[in-house]
Amino acid sequence: MKRLIRKILREEIDKSDKHYRILDKISDHVQLPYFKSMEGLTIYEHNDQEYIMRKLLGNISIELLIDKRKYILDDKGYEIYYESSKGYWEKREYNDNGKIMLYYEDSHGNIRDNR
Numbered sequence: 249m250k251r252l253i254r255k256i257l258r259e260e261i262d263k264s265d266k267h268y269r270i271l272d273k274i275s276d277h278v279q280l281p282y283f284k285s286m287e288g289l290t291i292y293e294h295n296d297q298e299y300i301m302r303k304l305l306g307n308i309s310i311e312l313l314i315d316k317r318k319y320i321l322d323d324k325g326y327e328i329y330y331e332s333s334k335g336y337w338e339k340r341e342y343n344d345n346g347k348i349m350l351y352y353e354d355s356h357g358n359i360r361d362n363r
Contacts, residue, residue, distance in 0.1 A: 271296055275303040281337040281355065282329070283318055305329070322346075 311319040316333035331337040341351035352360040
């Protein structure tokens with residue numbers, strides 16, 4: 249019985265490792281708009297999307313609103329990316345204090361670069 253449990257646990261670990269290796273490879277192909285791009289690659293799970301977004305943007309969190317808009321916040325709580333359910337997106341970059349927006353870009357082609 250112990251051997252069977254060890255085998256099952258080992259298989260689960262291998263599946264998990266394989267799953268994340270696949271997500272690592274997929275993260276190389278994700279482009280703006282990030283969430284629409286991931287869904288186009290059949291990545292729908294919130295945890296999988298968050299894993300890929302962390303690979304792309306670092307230490308972030310994803311806020312999901314009722315109307316399916318998705319906000320990405322940096323580790324200080326500042327919004328750095330927004331995407332609507334229709335694929336409209338905005339990307340922002342702040343200074344170290346999080347007070348001054350250094351860069352702004354959206355899917356309509358508006359860019360503001362204060363760097």
